[in-house]
């Protein structure tokens with residue numbers, strides 16, 4: 414996990430991504446750490462904004478990096494593979510250069526989008542054949558090809574191809590699907606190691622591959638999958654297949670089943686979660702990394718997350734409200750503009766609304782993560798969690 418510097422002639426740093434534990438909560442599974450990548454160190458637990466098409470909709474890279482302090486974001490392999498294409502991005506120096514983003518990038522494997530966006534798909538043990546949602550053209554994703562695409566991007570963290578079953582499925586289907594995900598993870602890891610050892614012209618030779626724990630909503634399958642994946646000894650592990658329509662207590666139960674099996678000294682990434690009040694719940698169960706489209710997508714739809722709860726900006730009561738959106742927030746939107754102005758922009762369909770709303774919602778998520786991290790380090794996380802829970806109950 415540490416930097417390994419080879420002596421000449423192999424004068425390059427082969428270290429991938431390493432994780433340093435800084436503090437652990439004495440009562441819960443929460444941890445604070447540092448995730449070191451070729452594009453900087455990230456404080457964990459961390460929330461990663463989603464930049465599907467190499468852009469977080471509505472924000473410039475300056476907003477994200479310099480003003481909001483984002484140090485890692487997520488981009489989607491499925492979308493970038495289809496348009497503009499991974500080879501084009503590689504020829505332009507990789508994704509960091511292409512989008513002018515100096516900080517870390519995590520890309521997913523593309524599997525989730527194939528299953529959620531592509532109407533026609535065929536899955537077998539070799540991979541998945543699907544039709545593009547853009548033009549209907551047929552493509553194939555294999556464990557190897559999605560590693561190649563992500564290596565072409567130069568992502569800091571790559572995800573192994575997995576099958577994310579819908580909810581609910583039978584135990585038998587979930588078991589077969591989990592075994593497919595397992596063998597895909599092995600193939601992806603083998604291919605990744607080989608490519609990294611051979612290639613001289615990768616945009617980012619210091620990348621790491623994370624496999625994904627699946628198993629639907631069956632604790633025994635989750636545990637088995639996690640145990641088998643740890644044999645791959647990767648730099649980190651993801652928990653996928655959550656927030657696919659199941660009741661929230663079940664998502665938490667799956668994380669609880671998985672987490673003790675995963676090595677303590679590697680980061681755990683819960684994919685596609687969650688609501689603001691759920692972030693501390695996942696962290697309390699040992700999760701270090703999360704991503705979700707909620708803060709950005711909801712912002713564009715006029716749903717804003719504040720320290721006092723949710724604000725649906727189109728409500729008439731904000732028509733002449735001179736107060737900032739969130740009096741406790743120090744973001745550009747809250748320090749400059751009133752709720753009345755934001756509502757006016759929203760009602761008029763102005764693009765500035767999406768800009769201001771996204772900026773605030775991302776700030777809110779990052780503030781929550783900073784509060785959580787601070788609480789873990791100062792050993793007050795259990796009290797913090799209690800406050801979040803009682804605020805969530807009162808809001809219902």
Ligand SMILES: [Zn+2]
Nearest residue numbers: 742744747773
């Ligand atoms: Zn704000």
